[in-house]
Amino acid sequence: MDNLVGIPPEDVLVHGPTKLMITRYLWHSPNAGIVACYSPTERDVEDHFGIFRGVDQIEAFAQSTIVSCGAFIETQKQVCSFDDLKRNFVPVFTSVGQVNFYSYLELGDIFISIGNIQSYKFRQMVCTGRIYKVPASLNLDDYFSGFNEERLLGYDLSEDFKLIAELTDITGRAIRTNNFK
Numbered sequence: 001m002d003n004l005v006g007i008p009p010e011d012v013l014v015h016g017p018t019k020l021m022i023t024r025y026l027w028h029s030p031n032a033g034i035v036a037c038y039s040p041t042e043r044d045v046e047d048h049f050g051i052f053r054g055v056d057q058i059e060a061f062a063q064s065t066i067v068s069c070g071a072f073i074e075t076q077k078q079v080c081s082f083d084d085l086k087r088n089f090v091p092v093f094t095s096v097g098q099v100n101f102y103s104y105l106e107l108g109d110i111f112i113s114i115g116n117i118q119s120y121k122f123r124q125m126v127c128t129g130r131i132y133k134v135p136a137s138l139n140l141d142d143y144f145s146g147f148n149e150e151r152l153l154g155y156d157l158s159e160d161f162k163l164i165a166e167l168t169d170i171t172g173r174a175i176r177t178n179n180f181k
Contacts, residue, residue: 003028004072009036012071013063014086018043021060022068026112026144030072033116033127033152036064037140045107052105057131057165058096065115065127066172067091073120074174089174094124097169103133105164110134112161115170116153123174129167135160 004012009022021044027035038060040052075085105111115129134140135158143158150156 001075003030004034004068009063009068012068012082014090015063019059021056021063022113023110025064025068026140027147027152028069028072029149029152030069030076031117032149033114033129034065034069035112035114035144035147035152036068037110037112037134038064039110040105040107042107050107052107052109054099054101054165057101057105057111058099058167058170060111061113061115061127061129061131061165061167062093062170062172064113065117065129066125066170069115069117069127070120070123070125070172070174073125074123085174088177089123090177091172092175093171094173095169095171097128097167097171099165099167101165103162103164105131105133110140111164112140114152114155114157118169124171125173126169126171127167128169130155130163131165131167132157132161133164135162 004025115127118126
């Protein structure tokens with residue numbers, strides 16, 4: 001396994017089906033970052049006037065970046081499966097840096113979380129990145145098939161992508177499950 005592309009997010013994350021906010025991984029470089037997509041469901045916007053709230057955008061970004069990338073790195077380091085990792089660790093937020101919202105997302109919109117890994121040490125990851133609304137009818141798999149680290153770091157996307165939010169220093173850590181008992 002070289003990266004997360006092609007692996008179902010539910011295999012990687014401990015989040016249950018009502019809290020999983022990743023449809024699929026589009027591009028991943030283990031030491032640089034990731035691009036993942038999601039589309040808000042009826043449940044995500046229930047009682048919020050059809051709007052996917054900013055707090056949920058932060059959660060989707062965190063799942064796509066610090067949780068997914070951290071889980072990948074740990075399975076490689078510990079030479080274990082994602083199931084083994086899930087039995088022994090739970091991801092938690094430790095800090096949310098600055099977040100600026102420029103627009104909003106609605107039910108059915110497709111968006112990407114594009115995250116740059118800033119640091120990873122002792123099962124703690126820090127990522128910075130952006131959320132973009134995807135242009136209608138764009139084939140994301142084709143679009144990101146030629147993506148690379150340089151484009152990731154420069155947020156090099158077509159002008160058709162609409163910037164929704166910028167997130168800085170989103171931090172999470174994998175905590176041993178026996179700390180919760």
